[in-house]
Amino acid sequence: MGGSMALGAADPLVAPIPGAPVLEARDVAVGYGGVRAVDGVSLAIRPGEVVGIIGPNGAGKSSFLGALGGQVKRSRGQILLGSRDVSQLPPHDRARLGLVRTFQTTSEFARMTVFENLVTAAEGDSGASLKAVILHPGRTHLREQELAQRAFGIMERFEMTHTADLYGRELSGGQRRLVEIMRCLVRHPRVLLLDEPMVGVAPHLTGKLIDDLRAIAAEGLGILVVEHALEVVRRLCDRVVVMAFGKVIAAGEFEEVVADPQVQAAYLS
Amino acid sequence: MGAWSFYITTLLVYFVVDALSAFSLNLQFGYAGVVNFGFIVFQAAGAYVAAVVTLGPSGPASFQQYILGSHLPFPLDLLAATLAGALLSFVVGLFALRRMRRDYQAAVLLIVSLIALQVVSADVPLFNGSNGLTGVTWPFGQLFGATATGSPYLYLGYAAVIGVLVCLGVIWLSRSPWGRSLRAMRDHEDAASAMGLNITSLRLQVFVLGGAIAGLSGGLLVEYIGAWSPGAWGYAETFVIFTAIFVGGVGNYRGVLVGTLLVPIIFLEIPRFLPAIGYPGLTDSLEWVVVGLAWMLCLLFRPRGIIPERRLKAARPASPLETAPAEGSA
Numbered sequence: 001m002g003g004s005m006a007l008g009a010a011d012p013l014v015a016p017i018p019g020a021p022v023l024e025a026r027d028v029a030v031g032y033g034g035v036r037a038v039d040g041v042s043l044a045i046r047p048g049e050v051v052g053i054i055g056p057n058g059a060g061k062s063s064f065l066g067a068l069g070g071q072v073k074r075s076r077g078q079i080l081l082g083s084r085d086v087s088q089l090p091p092h093d094r095a096r097l098g099l100v101r102t103f104q105t106t107s108e109f110a111r112m113t114v115f116e117n118l119v120t121a122a123e124g125d126s127g128a129s130l131k132a133v134i135l136h137p138g139r140t141h142l143r144e145q146e147l148a149q150r151a152f153g154i155m156e157r158f159e160m161t162h163t164a165d166l167y168g169r170e171l172s173g174g175q176r177r178l179v180e181i182m183r184c185l186v187r188h189p190r191v192l193l194l195d196e197p198m199v200g201v202a203p204h205l206t207g208k209l210i211d212d213l214r215a216i217a218a219e220g221l222g223i224l225v226v227e228h229a230l231e232v233v234r235r236l237c238d239r240v241v242v243m244a245f246g247k248v249i250a251a252g253e254f255e256e257v258v259a260d261p262q263v264q265a266a267y268l269s
Numbered sequence: 270m271g272a273w274s275f276y277i278t279t280l281l282v283y284f285v286v287d288a289l290s291a292f293s294l295n296l297q298f299g300y301a302g303v304v305n306f307g308f309i310v311f312q313a314a315g316a317y318v319a320a321v322v323t324l325g326p327s328g329p330a331s332f333q334q335y336i337l338g339s340h341l342p343f344p345l346d347l348l349a350a351t352l353a354g355a356l357l358s359f360v361v362g363l364f365a366l367r368r369m370r371r372d373y374q375a376a377v378l379l380i381v382s383l384i385a386l387q388v389v390s391a392d393v394p395l396f397n398g399s400n401g402l403t404g405v406t407w408p409f410g411q412l413f414g415a416t417a418t419g420s421p422y423l424y425l426g427y428a429a430v431i432g433v434l435v436c437l438g439v440i441w442l443s444r445s446p447w448g449r450s451l452r453a454m455r456d457h458e459d460a461a462s463a464m465g466l467n468i469t470s471l472r473l474q475v476f477v478l479g480g481a482i483a484g485l486s487g488g489l490l491v492e493y494i495g496a497w498s499p500g501a502w503g504y505a506e507t508f509v510i511f512t513a514i515f516v517g518g519v520g521n522y523r524g525v526l527v528g529t530l531l532v533p534i535i536f537l538e539i540p541r542f543l544p545a546i547g548y549p550g551l552t553d554s555l556e557w558v559v560v561g562l563a564w565m566l567c568l569l570f571r572p573r574g575i576i577p578e579r580r581l582k583a584a585r586p587a588s589p590l591e592t593a594p595a596e597g598s599a
Contacts, residue, residue, distance in 0.1 A: 069463055095465035107460035109453045111520075115583035119446075120453040121464040128446035130474055140446060149586040165582045168456070180460075187465060 021080070022047045022222040023068070023099065023191045028077030029246075030063045037063040039246035040077070045191065045222035050214065052237035052254075053226045056267050060246040061226045062104050065193050068224070069101040070094045081190065098190030102197060104226075106176040108168035108183075115164040117179050118151040119144075121186040147186075154182045158212065173200025178209070185216065192216075194225040198232050210236045230258070242267060278421040279493075280534060285425075285432035286490045287533045290510050291517075291525045292439045293482035298511070299520040299578070300443055301475040302455030304371055306507055307361065307378035308483060310385045313502035314357045315350035315484025316491035317396065320405040322349045323492065333397045333404075347431070347488045354484015355477050362476040368469065382504040389499040401498030405491055421493075428489050435482060440522050442478075444581075451475055452520075505557065509533050512564045518574030527575055536560060 021044035030038040038060040045051050053061045066072030068079055070091035079087045086094050100121075109117050122128070133140055155161045158178050163171060168179065177197055184192055197213075198206055206229075213236060217223050227233050233240060233254060240257045242250040244266040250257050257263055290312060297303045318337065321327075323346050326338040341349060365377040390399040407424060442448055453461040454471055462468050491497050509532060517528020536559050540552050567574065 071459060071463065090467075091459075091462045092465050092467045095463055100465075101463050103460065103463075107457045107463075109456035109460070111456055111578065112449070112452055113580060113583065116449060116452075116581065120449050120461070120466075123446050123450040123453070123464075123466060128450055130442075130447050130478075133442065133445040133447045144446065145586065148584065151583075152586055164585075165580065167580065183464060 019046070020083075021045055022082060023224070024080040025064075025068060026078040026080070028064065028067050028079065029075045030060070030067050030072055031075045032063075036246050038067060041243070041246075041248055043224075043241060043248070043251075045224055047190075047220045047222055048217055049239070050217050050223040050225065050237045052233040052240045053224065053243055054228070054230070054233055054240060054267065055243035055249075059243040061243055062195055063246075064243070065101065065195050065224070065226055069099065069193055071101075095187060098188065099193070100184040100187050100189045100191070101193035102177070102180040102184060102195055104195040104199075106173065106180060106200070108171065108176045108179045110169035111167060113165050113167055114155070114160065114171070114179055115148075115151055117168055117183055118154060118186050119147045121183040122147055122150075150186060154185050158182055174202050174205060177201055181209075181213075189221060191222045191224065194223065194227075196226055196228065198227060198229055206232060207235075275421060278425050280538060282421070282425050282428050282490075282493050284529065284534055285428045286486045287510070287513065288526060288529045289432055289435060289482055289486035289489070291513050291529045292436050292522065293479040293486070294510050295514050295520065295522065295525045296439055296443060296451075296482075297475050297479040299514060299525075300448055300455060301451040301472065302371065303366070303472055303476055303479075304375035305378055305476070305479065306375045306504070307365070307382040307385075308479075308510060309502050309504060309507045310361075310382050311354045311358050311480040311483035312487035312490075312506075313385070313389075313497075313499070314487065315354040316487030316497050316502070317402075318353035318484070319346050319350035319488030320402045320491050320497045322346050323406055324402065324404060333400065333402055334394045335397050335402060336395060346492070347485060350488025351481045351485040354487065355481035357484075358477045358480025359473070362473045362480075366469070366472045366476060379504060382507065386499055386503060396499065399499055401496060401500070403496045405495045405497065407492045424493055428493070431485070431489065435485065436522070439482070443522070508564075509537070509560055512560050512567075515574060516563055516567045518576040518578065520578030521574065521576045524574045524576030532560060532563060536563060 024044045026042050027040045028038055028042070029036065029040055041060070041064055043051070053064070055061055063072050067074045067077075070086075070089060074087065077087070078085060081094070081097055081099050084097065086097060086099065089097075109120065112120065152161065152164070155164060158181075160175070160178055160182065163175060168176065171179065177200055181194070181197060198209065201209060210232065213223060225233075225236065227236070237254065239252065240254050241248055242257055242260075242263045249266060250260045250263045258268060290308070294305060294308050297305050321335050321337045322339050322341040324335070324338055325340050327333065327335045361378070361381055365374055365381060389396045392398065443451075450461070450466050450471055453464070454466060454468055458468055513528035513532040514525055515528070516532055517526065518524025537556050540556050540559070543552065545552060
């Protein structure tokens, strides 16, 4: 596989550099009118690392994720994917370079089957363009077969093959979360941004999802996850960043961060 | 040719034109979620261009005034109509489809439709004002030594071949990966964009393609009826096509065909045979009531239409499944 679908690999600037961050945010700020939702947040994620962001409601966590993904406009700061500055790129170009995300409110394609949800994630490349579809039907057919194989491989991994032909709107909340994550993986991501991925996921599946995400990270992905459930953060994340009032107030390993008096005061008490 | 067979043939030509419109609008709205309330403008533009490129140049002494007059041979007349629809869609799409909410886009397109009607009616040297154009002939008919009204069967065959080919093309594109991208954009724009789809470009592509088909259908119609009048291309005509799609089934082309047969053909033609009631024009007005009621009843009792969008089942791959989802980034 790979070829036209492994888009991130095609850009030498986003190729992994040993030891260097796969994603770096430098002094990122987001403002809504007079409100500073994110105020100078810097953060780096290395390949294989899972970083968690916690903090009270309104701390700016989702806005920060939006700024990284390109859905929310930055007022200042820089975002680097590998050594490439993606700050000015629209969301679809960031995704094509390997920076993909899920949303706080589930964002499955409701009137498409789970299988279609997955394969659509690969449509951003030139193989699905109007030109390619009209001029190269043979290549399109081959590409479809490759994609189907990949999509079923990912569904198998998440034990979701039985839902392949169900519409997005027919799934449970937890299944919708899984579809979002599986959809991201179809894109061969370098960095995965997850906004509250465990909301709606049944408790007995949470442990499995944590294991799956850790296994995926171990394959070289950087994962940044916004999550409220501290037990999930403890088990899933290598490092934790605590945000409050748009700023980072603490960062480090889970145990030391939750013991920090400032974090206790702002979030945990 | 008897009056009845002429009437039936005319209805069938209308059906081909309406089916092309409905397929085009279904691709834009049913697949891509673009609420094109200005659809009729692009059809009218194609019809106008098909008319003037066959009428010949207009001089100061001509009984009708228009621009772009010429004598294009078959099939360049329809090609010109198609290009006109595409070009106008591209220009309108550049400002109407900017990144804003879909209901705002729909409002802008409706306003474009209203402004276009006013401009065309008011500016006589440009499009002959509200009188419109008459005497439009059919280049293909001249080729065979027959006029449009003299050979309706031939014209119906010609329109049907074009209609079937274009509709099959639309179905093929809808089922392609490109069509799948359109549905993803329709269902969740932010997520589609976060997966690498260029929403602005996709939306403009489907808008221009739909505009081209609208222009073609307009050209086919005007060369059959031989006249073009701005009054016949009001914004309400767009809603007839929307009603056809909703009644038949948004996103399902069989449904769209059924809706096309029901709404613009049966609902709007049957009242012609009913005895006149009330004051003159009341029956015509009631036709619009029927169209509106059909849409409302459909939304209330069968919101997905007579034949709903079909679930496309995935073909399971035969070879062993790949299990490492992130090998490209390792």
